[in-house]
Amino acid sequence: MxxxxxxxxxxxxxxxxxxxxxxxxxxxxxxxxxxxxxxxxxxxxxxxxxxxxxxxxxxxxRNGGGLRMQWGDEGNVALMMESIEMCRGLAQELGINLWFRQGGYLFLARTEAGESRLTRNAELHHRLGAPTRLLSGAEALEIVPQLDVSDVRLAAFNPEDGVVFPxxxxxxxxxxxxxxxxxxxxxxxxxxxxxxxxxxxxxxxxxxxxxxxxxxxxxxxxxxxxxxxxxxxxxxHPHRHEIMSSEPLKPFLDPLVVDLATGLYFSQSTRGEIVAGITMPDEGPPATEVDLASSRRFLAHLGRALTTIMPLTAQLRVLRQWSGPYDVSPxxxxxxxxxxxxxxxxxxxxxxxxxxxxxxxxxxxxxxxxxxxxxxxxxxxxxxxxxxxxxxxxxxxxxxx
Ligand SMILES: Cc1cc2nc3c(=O)[nH]c(=O)nc-3n(C[C@H](O)[C@H](O)[C@H](O)COP(=O)(O)OP(=O)(O)OC[C@H]3O[C@@H](n4cnc5c(N)ncnc54)[C@H](O)[C@@H]3O)c2cc1C
The missing domain is CATH 3.50.50.60 (FAD/NAD(P)-binding domain)
Incomplete structure (x- = not known):
């Protein structure tokens, strides 16, 4: 307290x-x-x-606390390189534990379009000095052995990306x-x-x-x-974005993983919970007011995507789900x-x-x-x-x- x-x-x-x-x-x-x-x-x-x-x-x-340099636009990469650099000393500067953990972001591409996005962006990252590495599916398994990489065409990993407790x-x-x-x-x-x-x-x-x-x-x-x-x-315009966290598990997952094909992302918090969200399909016209409801539809959609890419999560129990407002710029x-x-x-x-x-x-x-x-x-x-x-x-x- x-x-x-x-x-x-x-x-x-x-x-x-x-x-x-x-x-x-x-x-x-x-x-x-x-x-x-x-x-x-x-x-x-x-x-x-x-x-x-x-x-x-x-x-x-209400957010997932993810921080990454892996962007597709030069200005955003440079801005996030600076933001992450600032985060390194921030706990001391602010006098509070931010639970900042640089376990990296691992992006998985399972389509040709995703593969060319990762390839193009990695070149940009190298030019700007961000240490992103392109990996095969087998190499991605060395970072997260529990993944199903059978249809992963390419992965991108930046070890300096990470998560905080917001x-x-x-x-x-x-x-x-x-x-x-x-x-x-x-x-x-x-x-x-x-x-x-x-x-x-x-x-x-x-x-x-x-x-x-x-x-x-x-x-x-x-x-x-x-x-x-x-x-x-x-x-x-406001956009309701849902997210969930699981029962705590013994730490095993270092990076935040993103599946480009579905917009699924998940990480393990310092307290052991798997925190996950996903892009929802068919969301209708843009909202005009903030809506903070949670839905079973989200859990079902997320569950399918998560258990496909990480089969062991089929045993996972959900502890909490909630939503928060994205503020979307067109x-x-x-x-x-x-x-x-x-x-x-x-x-x-x-x-x-x-x-x-x-x-x-x-x-x-x-x-x-x-x-x-x-x-x-x-x-x-x-x-x-x-x-x-x-x-x-x-x-x-x-x-x-
Ligand atoms: C589920 C979810 C996951 C996300 N994951 C990530 C992530 O991993 N990484 C990342 O970088 N970002 C993430 N985001 C986005 C990120 O959370 C937001 O971009 C960021 O928090 C916006 O901060 P803000 O200060 O602009 O808005 P807010 O944090 O929403 O703050 C606005 C504040 O204004 C107050 N307010 C509103 N109206 C009034 C009024 N009339 N008078 C006084 N106060 C008022 C509200 O109460 C609120 O506290 C996520 C967002 C969501 C919803």
């Missing part, structure tokens, strides 16, 4: 709010808190984070941000935003108001409703920067199923933009205004889930 003092040091429903701040961050997920932490490191700006519920209530507390990651950023002067107020929703001559006024669910020079919308899949209330139309790129038509409101959304791993690097880039006006090339690419110009022309081919 966490002591009361420690919990309050990570933010609290009783944290006192000033009447005005330089930057108000709406949403106490990994994006909002990583940005708050980096702002507190590089500036003396007055910052407050407002979270509607408890700190790991959103996607940041909750302490979020708490660590919150704790350090608070200790550096950021106000983190939980159980307080932003109900409405009003324009002022010199800033924005937030109307809170507690009846309080908070004025800010600039506001960051870090509400993930809920950003759509906040934006809509301001007449800002961005094309991201061109596969995140949406970060000043809002079209309302430049005092910044966005950090649209990270689909990979915002957790990108948050260390994104928080740093965004803090530099907010505090110093520095525009990293990824921020040019993620510009929210790009959609009115037709969207990004790149298409990342390694989005899973």
């Amino acid at each position: 966490m002591g009361k003092g420690r919990a309050q040091a990570m933010g609290s429903r009783r944290a006192e709010l000033p009447s005005r701040v330089d930057i108000a961050i709406i949403g106490g997920g990994i994006m909002g808190l990583s940005t708050a932490y980096h702002l507190s490191r590089i500036s003396s700006l007055k910052v407050a984070v407002l979270e509607r519920s408890y700190l790991v209530s959103g996607a940041s507390g 909750w302490p990651f979020v708490w660590g950023y919150a704790g350090q941000a608070v200790s550096r002067g950021v106000t983190v107020r939980t159980h307080t929703a932003v109900d409405r935003i009003e324009g002022l001559a010199d800033g924005l006024r937030l109307h809170l669910s507690t009846g309080e108001r908070l004025d800010a020079d600039r506001v960051l919308n870090a509400t993930g899949a809920w950003s759509i409703e906040l934006n809509r209330s301001l007449g800002i139309e961005l094309p991201n 061109d596969g790129d995140a949406i970060v920067g000043p809002s079209p038509g309302l430049p005092r409101l910044y966005q950090v959304c649209g990270f689909t199923g990979h915002g957790f791993m990108m948050a260390p690097a994104v928080g740093k880039l965004l803090a530099r933009l907010l505090a110093k006006g520095e525009r990293h090339p990824m921020l040019e690419r993620w510009d929210p205004a790009r959609f009115s110009r037709g969207g990004s022309t790149r298409r990342e081919d390694m989005i899973i889930g």
